[in-house]
Each structure stands twice: as C-alpha cells, then as structure tokens.
Amino acid sequence: MSQEPNQPAVELADAVPGAPRMGLRERKRAATMRRLQHVALEQFEEHGFDKVTIEHVAAHADVSPSTVYRYFGTKEALVLKDEYDDQLLAVAPMLIADGDVFGGFEKGLRLVGDSHLGLDSGLTLRRTRVWLETPSVRAAGFLQADQMAHDLARIVAESPGNDLDDEQALSVCTAAVMTVFAAIENWYRGAGGRDVVEMTLASLRTVRDAAARGASGPA
C-alpha cells in the first residue's frame, strides 16, 4: 500500500457524453476493483502469487475477502481481468468480413494493440511475468484465450462473406488466438525489449508461412 495512483485521469462518464453519469455506487465499485488489482499485483510481484493469500490482499486493500471474491471470482482473475478482450471482440465482426481470418486478426491487433499496449509496457511486463510463470494463472489465461477463440469462431461462422463452417471456424480461430499467446510469451522472454504488437504480427506471419507449405493453395 505504498502508493495509490489509482485515480483515472478522466472520469469515464465525463469523457463519454452519451453515458449516464455513474452513481456513487458504481464509482466506488470501479475504484475498489482498481485498488484491489493494483494491490494484488504489487503483492504478487513482491512475494510470488502462491505466497500471497486472498486474505492478505483484502487486508491491504481495506476490504473483506468476501468482496474480493464478489468482484473477481477467483484469485487468478486478479491478474487476468481487463477490458482488452472485449475491445478485440467488439471490432472483430467488421474485420473478418472478407473471409480472411488471419488477415482480420492482424488488422484487429493493430487497432486494439496500439491503443492499449503501447503505453504502460513496464506494468504490462511485470503483470505478464505473473501471468506466464504461475501455472494456475497461466492455465486460467488459456481458458480465457479459449473462450475468446470460441467467441470469434461464432462471429466468423456467422459472417456473410465467409466460407468456413462452425467447426472449421473454431479450428482457425483457436490456432490464431493461441499464436498470439505464443507471441506474447516470446515478447516476455525477450524481457519486453521489442514491440508486442510487431512481434505478434510477426508470429502470425510465421505461422502463415509455415502452414502454407503443403496447403491446398489459396482458396
């Protein structure tokens, strides 16, 4: 609890004209979640994920353990939860319209990645450390990626200019999403020295090229 840089620079409701002003309740909730996640990450980095108990985190954030579970559900979610996935999912439909899943993926990544990952690479790296190196968090991360693959597959399968059925869409989306996972791991192993988005694009291109050997040819 050394520092509390948790005030958002701009209140969401002030920035988005259409949104109804958040009540005190919602603002408190958002603040508590931010504080919890911040405290938790700090503790995880310092003592290791497994050594830190929920009770510990709760005490440091001045809430009860019950509240932690109400907000995050699992200990792993304290590390994994963010708005990144929803963003990618939101822009997905318009990107895959032409039937090129991998291509749409690259476009979407450029779009979301630049706005999200470019800024706080220091924090992101430390967070990624806990994510990739703690087995239980890593496992939960895969579950999340898996869910994302399923959501994308549904979007792809329902996309008009698309020639993949449900099963094929799942295969392709799983491959693409997990390639991103591998790319992030590569980025992390390189101590975050290079650009995440660029590395992810490179990974996707690598898989494309590797897969192209012996493919039936461009459809």
Added chain:
Amino acid sequence: MSQEPNQPAVELADAVPGAPRMGLRERKRAATMRRLQHVALEQFEEHGFDKVTIEHVAAHADVSPSTVYRYFGTKEALVLKDEYDDQLLAVAPMLIADGDVFGGFEKGLRLVGDSHLGLDSGLTLRRTRVWLETPSVRAAGFLQADQMAHDLARIVAESPGNDLDDEQALSVCTAAVMTVFAAIENWYRGAGGRDVVEMTLASLRTVRDAAARGASGPA
C-alpha cells in the same frame, strides 16, 4: 467398483524383450494407478467431476487419499494422465526433419493416432466429456498441450533441416498443437461419430488453407 477390466492383455515386460522384468513394486504401482484412474473416471462420469471428492475416489479404489496425490498430484491428472503425449514426442524428431512442421504433425498423428485412438473410442469419448466440459480439467489440459508445444518447439528449433528460430518454432508448434485441441473438441461435439484422426487432419488442413491466404508464399 462394478467391474475391474484392468488386467493388461499382455504384461509389458513380456511383450518387450529388451525391458527388464518389472519388479513386484512397479507392477503393483502400475495396477494401482490403472485402478485409480478407472474408478475415478467412472465416478466422474456418474456424479460429475466437482461432486466427487478425492477421498471418495480413494475409498472406492482401496487406497488412502495420500496415495492418490502421490501418484497423480492433482485431481485433474486423474483424467488427463496418459502415455499418449510421450509417444507423440518420441516420434517427433524424425518427422520434422524436412522443416515442414504442419506436415510432420500430420504424419505423426497418423502414426500415433491409429494405434491409440482407434480401439476404445467409447471410453475415450466419455473421458473427453469430462475433459472438455469441466473447466478445471480443461484448463489443465491446455497446460499440458502448452507443455507439448514447448517440447516440440525445442525439437523443431534443434532440427537440422529447419529454418525457424526458437521463437518462430514456438509460434508454429503452439498453433499446430492447439489446432489439434480444437479438432478434438469438434470431434467430441459431434458425439464422436466420425474418426478423430481424420477430423484432426482435416482441421490442420483447414488452418493451413486459411493461413495460406495472404501468406508470403510457400518457402
């Protein structure tokens, strides 16, 4: 504990001339593990993974809970543990020699898949049900697949006729392994009506074709 069809048709040591005859200790151990896994799966199918406690499984298999943990480490491993992965890993080096990871994957799958999955598809399907539909088991399965991807990536990167570096190898292997995961899910959702190996090969081909659009071209 309704049935105990757990005697192997042929003792391993009898079938493999080179192997030293297993001592009583090892034979007991193997038998107990088989019994435990059988009982556990039976209980999981009947009552659901989450409703069955380790204590329950241990009691039904006539061992103490301690022994279950000594043998399997986690509850999930009771579902996931098998010799399949090691087999695939064992044949991997000779298949990827030509630098075509996806192609080598298809060959390896045909090799191992036929011998392993062709026979007991009924049991495999019920086991897959627990695997895919229980979140914690599913997560552990991803961790296992992830480990496999890393092992394969190392093999690929060290393979002589290969032009991928460590990072590229990880990306490609992750994509390939997770594609298999998706294929198994597709197979399961189809109630196991079609051939697993064929469906997996089809998935790999689908990913190849999808990836080939916009690829830099066959190397």
Added chain:
DNA sequence: ATCGTCCTGACAGTGACTTCCACTTTCCAC
C-alpha cells in the same frame, strides 16, 4: 427524512493439496 434495494463484512463450512511421521512391504546382498 425514509423506505426499499443493493452491497458489505463476518461466519461457518467444504475440499484440494501439503507436510510430516510411524509403520509396513519390497528389494537386495549374503
């Protein structure tokens, strides 16, 4: 101010998993 609604903290419980120890079984000379 006030009343219904939502949220919080406290409590009690379950069960996975770990660690440790006394006891038994298997193995291996001899």
Added chain:
DNA sequence: GTGGAAAGTGGAAGTCACTGTCAGGACGAT
C-alpha cells in the same frame, strides 16, 4: 532364507481457495 536398506503407505494436522448465508449499513429514489 534372512536382515537391513530403501521405498511405499496410511493417518493426522494444517493451509488456503472458494461457497453460502445472513444481519447490518450505505445508496438512491421519493
């Protein structure tokens, strides 16, 4: 065979993630 070393087994005690419940307090509309 037999005795001692090595390995395995069961049991007990403990930690901690996670769940469900419930009374009291804070919030929001009136």
